[in-house]
Amino acid sequence: MNPPITLQERPITMKKSLAALGALLFAAVAFAQTALPPVEGEVRKIDTEANKITLRHGDIPNLEMTGMTMVFRVKDPALLTQVKPGDKVRFTADKVDGALTVLSIAPAN
Numbered sequence: 068m069n070p071p072i073t074l075q076e077r078p079i080t081m082k083k084s085l086a087a088l089g090a091l092l093f094a095a096v097a098f099a100q101t102a103l104p105p106v107e108g109e110v111r112k113i114d115t116e117a118n119k120i121t122l123r124h125g126d127i128p129n130l131e132m133t134g135m136t137m138v139f140r141v142k143d144p145a146l147l148t149q150v151k152p153g154d155k156v157r158f159t160a161d162k163v164d165g166a167l168t169v170l171s172i173a174p175a176n
């Protein structure tokens with residue numbers, strides 16, 4: 068005698084709902100990463116060798132920072148070709164592997 072089909076289908080349904088949950092979590096994480104608030108700033112110095120940029124910046128709510136001038140690491144070296152010292156910019160920053168990192172940057176005007 069064969070077991071009823073419904074008993075075999077159950078684990079498959081379970082797997083499907085777990086996959087759906089996983090996709091939802093992934094989407095939530097992706098959204099959280101793209102939802103960083105844009106910050107006003109001005110480029111003071113660019114160091115392409117060290118992959119770093121010095122920015123005078125306004126408030127960065129997600130890092131609980133008020134305005135100051137400081138050095139950031141840059142996530143992608145290509146970002147340093149988008150701006151030059153003296154540029155007014157808009158950027159996003161977050162802590163990546165313990166380092167304050169610029170994730171996006173573009174001239175403000």
Ligand SMILES: [Cu+2]
Nearest residue numbers: 124132135137
């Ligand atoms: Cu700062």
